[in-house]
Amino acid sequence: MTAETSPANGERISLLRVLGPGHVWALGVGIVLVGEYMGWNFAVGKGGAIAALIACWFAGLLYTCVAMIDSEVTSTVAAAGGQYAQAKHIVGPLMAFNVGLYLVFAYTMLEAANAITLGHLVQTVGAMAGFENTNDKPFIVLTIMFLAWLNYRGVYTTLTFSLVITAFAFVSICVLFFAVQPWSDVYIKHDQLLTGLPYGWLGVLAALHFGMWFYLGIEGTTQAAEEVRSPARALPLGTMTGIITLLIAATMTWYICSGLMPWEYLGQSVTPLFDAARLTNSTLLMVLLFIGTIFSALASANCCINDASRAWFSMGRDHYLPQVFGAVHPKYRTPYRSIVFLVPVALVFAYFAPLDRVITFSILSGLLEYTFMAFSVILFRRKWPLGTIKRGYVHPFHPLPAVMLLVLCAATYFAVFLGYGTQLIAMMVFYIVASLWFALHRYKYVRRGEQFAMPWPKPVGY
Amino acid sequence: MAKAPYRPPVQSQIGQIFDTLFLLALVLASLFAPLYLGLAGSGKTTVELSDTSWAGMKQNATMQAQWEKLGYTDGTEAKDGRQPASKLIATRFDYDFSFVELAASALVVIAYFFIVFYWSKKEYREVIDERFGNSE
Numbered sequence: 320m321t322a323e324t325s326p327a328n329g330e331r332i333s334l335l336r337v338l339g340p341g342h343v344w345a346l347g348v349g350i351v352l353v354g355e356y357m358g359w360n361f362a363v364g365k366g367g368a369i370a371a372l373i374a375c376w377f378a379g380l381l382y383t384c385v386a387m388i389d390s391e392v393t394s395t396v397a398a399a400g401g402q403y404a405q406a407k408h409i410v411g412p413l414m415a416f417n418v419g420l421y422l423v424f425a426y427t428m429l430e431a432a433n434a435i436t437l438g439h440l441v442q443t444v445g446a447m448a449g450f451e452n453t454n455d456k457p458f459i460v461l462t463i464m465f466l467a468w469l470n471y472r473g474v475y476t477t478l479t480f481s482l483v484i485t486a487f488a489f490v491s492i493c494v495l496f497f498a499v500q501p502w503s504d505v506y507i508k509h510d511q512l513l514t515g516l517p518y519g520w521l522g523v524l525a526a527l528h529f530g531m532w533f534y535l536g537i538e539g540t541t542q543a544a545e546e547v548r549s550p551a552r553a554l555p556l557g558t559m560t561g562i563i564t565l566l567i568a569a570t571m572t573w574y575i576c577s578g579l580m581p582w583e584y585l586g587q588s589v590t591p592l593f594d595a596a597r598l599t600n601s602t603l604l605m606v607l608l609f610i611g612t613i614f615s616a617l618a619s620a621n622c623c624i625n626d627a628s629r630a631w632f633s634m635g636r637d638h639y640l641p642q643v644f645g646a647v648h649p650k651y652r653t654p655y656r657s658i659v660f661l662v663p664v665a666l667v668f669a670y671f672a673p674l675d676r677v678i679t680f681s682i683l684s685g686l687l688e689y690t691f692m693a694f695s696v697i698l699f700r701r702k703w704p705l706g707t708i709k710r711g712y713v714h715p716f717h718p719l720p721a722v723m724l725l726v727l728c729a730a731t732y733f734a735v736f737l738g739y740g741t742q743l744i745a746m747m748v749f750y751i752v753a754s755l756w757f758a759l760h761r762y763k764y765v766r767r768g769e770q771f772a773m774p775w776p777k778p779v780g781y
Numbered sequence: 782m783a784k785a786p787y788r789p790p791v792q793s794q795i796g797q798i799f800d801t802l803f804l805l806a807l808v809l810a811s812l813f814a815p816l817y818l819g820l821a822g823s824g825k826t827t828v829e830l831s832d833t834s835w836a837g838m839k840q841n842a843t844m845q846a847q848w849e850k851l852g853y854t855d856g857t858e859a860k861d862g863r864q865p866a867s868k869l870i871a872t873r874f875d876y877d878f879s880f881v882e883l884a885a886s887a888l889v890v891i892a893y894f895f896i897v898f899y900w901s902k903k904e905y906r907e908v909i910d911e912r913f914g915n916s917e
Contacts, residue, residue: 417897
């Protein structure tokens with residue numbers, strides 16, 4: 320179901336299939352890599368540096384499960400909307416509507432967080448350069464508006480732009496890692512700066528909350544399903560190489576930052592890798608990490624707009640949302656109305672909300688999505704056992720990854736509860752009200768049988 | 782007799798605009814209001830530091846050097862454009878929690894998923910019946 324009728328002229332217009340595995344890698348890593356440049360370090364604040372490292376590994380395990388499960392399901396359900404389309408085919412409409420919202424808000428809040436970081440960094444560097452009155456707000460607005468415009472104009476240019484700046488941001492982390500000479504104690508002083516577990520083992524659990532930030536968004540690769548030339552090959556390849564890249568980057572980032580800064584500072588820093596570069600006294604590294612941070616924030620926000628708009632577009636196309644959002648631009652072949660609609664939401668959050676709260680909104684939406692994925696893959700294997708439909712990739716050890724994912728999700732809910740419990744409940748209230756709106760009002764505009772668009776046999780048990 | 786496919790009503794332009802505005806309002810109210818009502822607290826507290834010298838704040842020589850490179854000073858007041866590190870060092874999370882609150886939060890999350898999965902299953906059966914042409 321790649322075609323869509325444009326309400327404007329009645330023609331059937333589809334999204335363009337122009338992307339390769341490199342773009343899929345860029346979409347996954349591009350969203351997430353900013354997590355190394357900011358946000359992960361709040362895990363240090365919640366439990367100390369060692370707790371953050373343990374959280375990094377456990378979150379890495381969680382995301383490896385996510386990537387394995389996602390690769391199997393996505394290589395089979397290759398449709399824009401990613402997990403939303405999966406939920407529609409595997410679980411049912413109300414779950415699909417909720418998953419669509421998880422995606423939109425995880426990505427839109429992440430986009431807002433990126434814009435805040437970029438604005439903060441420009442303000443900090445402006446002050447360092449003698450411009451004390453530099454205001455971050457215009458940069459926040461400009462970032463969101465510019466990237467929305469880029470997304471409006473076409474997916475190929477948008478993701479090629481992301482590919483280049485994401486690669487630059489990743490190389491910047493590698494350069495910093497080797498520049499601080501991890502084989503010596505010239506810069507890195509873990510023996511002097513690591514202070515054990517300031518909150519005990521409860522802090523380790525609490526750190527899992529922001530440990531997710533090292534990887535949050537890698538599952539966004541699936542949003543490109545209708546725009547890649549070969550979904551069955553490109554999506555698993557791009558996703559799995561993406562998670563490997565992130566595991567390497569996360570470990571290097573932790574090693575550098577925890578060896579350079581006291582944990583009390585690191586746990587509250589807005590731009591930890593840039594601060595690490597400052598501590599080397601190298602102007603070249605500072606400039607490199609300044610550009611790296613800017614690029615990572617731009618790449619992430621760029622990919623977030625791409626993913627959130629695809630999810631919103633898919634829901635509009637299925638009439639889960641007003642059908643005006645299901646339109647494709649007749650010239651640029653992008654879901655332009657969805658892109659435009661989400662701009663004010665991102666702007667309001669980026670302009671008014673504090674960074675850690677915005678990140679928590681994003682993390683909570685992601686966490687709800689991962690919980691869904693664990694159940695979804697079990698239902699997927701049960702309804703279509705191996706051999707009944709063609710899968711581009713079959714993940715090993717099923718159902719172990721799903722069970723591990725559920726256990727890690729449960730631990731992370733508890734981690735969010737520790738310190739951000741009211742925010743957890745506030746988010747749940749939002750999803751409950753939205754679900755009521757969908758079930759009692761919106762669903763009447765949705766065709767029933769047409770929601771199931773895959774050429775699969777009837778599911779087992781129905 | 783085969784069940785006739787469900788024909789949804791066509792939503793008017795005004796209806797679509799209303800739904801769009803409702804969604805925008807719901808998003809902004811439900812996600813943003815908690816921030817202003819103080820419900821989205823981060824659980825952070827400020828501990829009392831009796832001694833705000835570097836040693837008193839349990840910062841060794843390496844830590845002190847790094848704080849100073851980052852533009853911070855000891856004490857409670859800014860000095861020579863350097864901000865006091867004590868504000869950051871004194872900020873801690875308070876992990877005291879009530880088991881009742883934890884149980885209530887867990888119940889909300891579990892009940893939410895249970896209801897969404899249950900309701901989806903009902904809707905899904907209707908989708909499959911129509912897609913694969915089940916007869917009544």
